Amino acid sequence: xxxxxxxxxxxxxxxxxxxxxSLPKVLHEIxxxxxxxxxxxxxxxxxxxxxxxxxxxxxxxxxxxxxxxVSNITVHEQVERLGTGHAVLxxxxxxxxxYDDIIVVFxxxxxxxxxxxxxxxxxxxxxxxxVVMGFRPDxxxxxGRLIEQDGRLIAIREEKDASExxxxxxxxxxxxxxxxGDSALALLHMIKNENAKGExxxxxxxxxxxxxxxxxxxxxxxxxxxxGINTRLELAEAEAIWxxxxxxxxxxxxxxxxxxxxxxxxxxxxxxxxxxLEPNIVFGPGVSIASGTVIHAFSHIEGASIGANASIxxxxxxxxxxxxxxxxxxxxxxxxxxxxxxxxxKLNHLSYIGDATVGADANIGAxxxxxxxxxxxxxHTEIGTNTFVGSNSSLVAxxxxxxxxxxxxxSVITENVPxxxxxxxxxxxxxxxxxxVQLRARYAALKLSKKxx
Ligand code: UD1
Ligand code: MG
Numbered sequence: 001x002x003x004x005x006x007x008x009x010x011x012x013x014x015x016x017x018x019x020x021x022s023l024p025k026v027l028h029e030i031x032x033x034x035x036x037x038x039x040x041x042x043x044x045x046x047x048x049x050x051x052x053x054x055x056x057x058x059x060x061x062x063x064x065x066x067x068x069x070v071s072n073i074t075v076h077e078q079v080e081r082l083g084t085g086h087a088v089l090x091x092x093x094x095x096x097x098x099y100d101d102i103i104v105v106f107x108x109x110x111x112x113x114x115x116x117x118x119x120x121x122x123x124x125x126x127x128x129x130x131v132v133m134g135f136r137p138d139x140x141x142x143x144g145r146l147i148e149q150d151g152r153l154i155a156i157r158e159e160k161d162a163s164e165x166x167x168x169x170x171x172x173x174x175x176x177x178x179x180x181g182d183s184a185l186a187l188l189h190m191i192k193n194e195n196a197k198g199e200x201x202x203x204x205x206x207x208x209x210x211x212x213x214x215x216x217x218x219x220x221x222x223x224x225x226x227x228g229i230n231t232r233l234e235l236a237e238a239e240a241i242w243x244x245x246x247x248x249x250x251x252x253x254x255x256x257x258x259x260x261x262x263x264x265x266x267x268x269x270x271x272x273x274x275x276x277l278e279p280n281i282v283f284g285p286g287v288s289i290a291s292g293t294v295i296h297a298f299s300h301i302e303g304a305s306i307g308a309n310a311s312i313x314x315x316x317x318x319x320x321x322x323x324x325x326x327x328x329x330x331x332x333x334x335x336x337x338x339x340x341x342x343x344x345x346k347l348n349h350l351s352y353i354g355d356a357t358v359g360a361d362a363n364i365g366a367x368x369x370x371x372x373x374x375x376x377x378x379x380h381t382e383i384g385t386n387t388f389v390g391s392n393s394s395l396v397a398x399x400x401x402x403x404x405x406x407x408x409x410x411s412v413i414t415e416n417v418p419x420x421x422x423x424x425x426x427x428x429x430x431x432x433x434x435x436x437v438q439l440r441a442r443y444a445a446l447k448l449s450k451k452x453x
Contacts, residue, residue, distance in 0.1 A: 004100035004125060007181070008048035010039055011087045012107025013056035013078040018230045024062045025229065026107040030239050031246070032285045033069075033267035035229055036062070038110035038242075040070045041267075045114035046121060048103050052094035054078050054087050083199030084175075085191040092185065099181040100124075104202065106175050108229045111238055111245075116221040120178035129183055129214035130206060132156065133176040135223045143172035144203050146218050153218040154210050156203035160196035171218070173203060174226030183214065266302075278314070286320065304336075307343070325360070339370075342385060354378075356395075359385030359403065367392040384419060393425070 016025025026036035033041070040051060051073040055062050063075045078090040088095075088104055095102060101124050103117060116133060123131040132153055134146045144156040145166050156173050157166045179187070190208045193200045209216050224245075229235050246269075247260040254273025257263055262279045269283045272291040281295055284302025289295070293306055296313035303320025306312065310328045321338030324330065328341045331348035339353045342360035347353055349366035355378050356370045368389050370381040379397035383389065387401050390409030401407060402419030411425030 004047075004121070005050075005098075005181075006046075006048040006101040006103060006121065007050045007052060007094055007097070007099040008043040008103040008105060009052045009054060009088050009091045009095070010036065010043075010105055010107045011054050011084060012036055012059070012062060013054050013081055013087055013090075014108065015056060015081075016108070016230070019232060019235075021232075024059060026062060027065050028229070028232075028235055030110050030235070030242050031265060031267040034065060035110040035235075035238075036066055036107045037069045038267070039105055039107055039112060040066065040073075042112045042114050043103060043105060043117060044070065046103075046117035048101075048117065048121075050094070050099070052076060052091035053107070054090045056081065083193065083197070084202035085188060085200035085204060088202055089188055089200075095181070095185055102179045102181050102184045104177045104179070106228060109175065109226055110229065111227050111241055112176065112225050113221075116176075116219075116225050117178075119219055119221070120176070123217060123219060124178050124180055127215060128217050129180045130187075130209050130216040131178040132206065132216070132218045133174040133178075133221050133226070134171050134218040135174045135221055135226050136170050137172055137223055140167075140170050140172050144175075144201075145169040146171045146173055148218060151217070152210075153206055153216045155207045156201075158195065158197070158201060158203065171220070174221060175228070176226065177202065177205075179205070183209075183212075187212070187214075272308075281313075287318075290326070319354075353381075355397065356381040356383060358383045359387060361385055362387045362389070364389045365391035365393065365409065369394050371396045 012026045019025045027034045030038060049072050051070060053066055053073055053075045055075060055077055057079055067073060074094045076090045078087050101121055105112060120131040120133060142159050144158045145162055146153055147155045147157060187205050187208050191200045191204045195201060206216050224241055227238055229238055243264055246265045250271060251257060255271050256276040259279035263277050264282045266283045266285045268285055270288040274291045275289050276294045278295060278297040280298045282300045286303040287301050289306045290308040292309035294311050299313035299316040301318040304318035304322035306324045307326035309326055310324050312330045315332045316330045317335040319337035322336040324341045325343040327344040329346040329348060330336060334347050334351045337354040339356040341358045344360055345358045345362045347364045351364055351368045353370050355372040362383055371394050372378050381395045381397040382400035384401055384403035384405060386404050389407045392409055393407050393411045393413060396414045399413055399416060401417045404420045405417045406422045407413060408424045411423060413423060413425045417423040
């Protein structure tokens with residue numbers, strides 16, 4: 001990566017009315033991260049760590065959310081929406097601070113890849129004054145066309161201003177641009193609004209730079225990179241592309257998937273090599289999984305850290321704060337929340353373990369529930385190492401079960417169980433010989449007498 005300094009201007013003053021949402025467009029999420037967060041992540045990867053975000057009037061929500069996601073950010077309001085060239089100048093105070101490179105990206109193009117931005121910055125480092133990121137869409141209608149001559153980009157013509165010949169050009173403006181910091185402001189200020197839309201087009205900076213003898217080039221990036229989100233349909237399409245990229249990346253990094261198209265990752269999912277993911281798994285944010293673990297089908301995992309060689313599911317739900325050591329087993333219809341599960345511990349069937357610590361090698365029987373909530377407050381359950389909790393037990397927190405203790409099946413445990421003890425929390429069974437015969441006779445007689453009435 002280059003040592004040149006870089007400011008990225010993210011344009012996000014659009015209103016996003018076509019999303020039909022009370023949430024600003026750039027805050028809609030892909031893989032659990034707002035659209036604009038994806039953009040910020042990509043530019044930070046390319047060394048564009050200082051960000052100037054241009055927002056529309058009163059976009060406080062956008063500002064608050066983006067500030068929570070990235071540091072080194074200044075926010076600029078574009079009060080009137082007079083075009084992309086005008087929008088970049090809203091960030092003038094940030095640009096004036098002086099950077100080697102200025103990158104301009106759109107806040108609603110979440111699939112931009114770090115490599116594309118790096119490529120543009122390399123061109124600047126190589127002596128270009130402006131680098132435009134072009135692509136070849138299936139249908140170029142609506143995009144600015146890139147007019148090249150002898151390997152140089154001489155102009156970008158917007159659809160509405162293009163001649164019939166220019167409209168035939170398939171190489172289009174993706175909207176993203178990199179400019180040399182020392183000449184950017186002067187060139188941007190020369191942009192006029194004499195065009196079909198009466199807007200200040202950022203794209204006009206290309207012709208202006210050429211007239212000043214500057215070097216302008218276009219690089220070609222894949223169409224995925226510049227997909228803009230305007231509707232929920234496009235949001236879902238972008239999600240699908242993102243998920244496919246992530247699946248590919250995961251598999252190439254050593255993660256096995258039988259039906260990758262049914263596994264959904266979060267933007268921050270971390271999975272080591274030699275993990276196997278069965279079909280139909282959904283990851284929420286904050287998941288890490290160590291090598292050798294198998295996640296069986298139909299599991300939902302969020303905010304969980306899973307050690308090596310563990311086995312999860314099928315049909316398991318790991319919620320935030322689930323922290324599983326190596327070789328832990330969490331089986332079908334088991335929910336774990338805010339709980340530390342020790343090495344080799346087994347929670348194999350139909351359980352809820354919340355706000356708890358389960359020691360190594362403990363065996364938690366089918367149907368065991370930690371009763372952690374009284375409607376007002378949450379309480380902790382401590383389960384020692386090598387304990388055996390019999391099936392269908394309720395552990396009423398706060399409560400602790402000592403190491404190597406044994407809890408009889410069907411117990412309701414309300415008091416602490418010492419280490420090595422056996423706890424019965426249920427009524428003892430009584431046997432009444434022959435009593436079933438008497439009961440049957442009595443009930444049959446009752447039925448007969450009712451019919452006779
Ligand atoms: C722009 C390009 C076009 C390119 C296309 C790619 C210009 C003049 N045209 O056209 O060459 O092919 O993107 O998608 O740049 N914005 C502001 N303030 C404004 C205007 C726009 O912040 O005053 C923001 C929008 O929120 C959006 C981005 O800039 O994120 C692009 O604006 P948009 O109106 O979508 O430009 P296009 O007409 O699509
Ligand atoms: Mg657009």
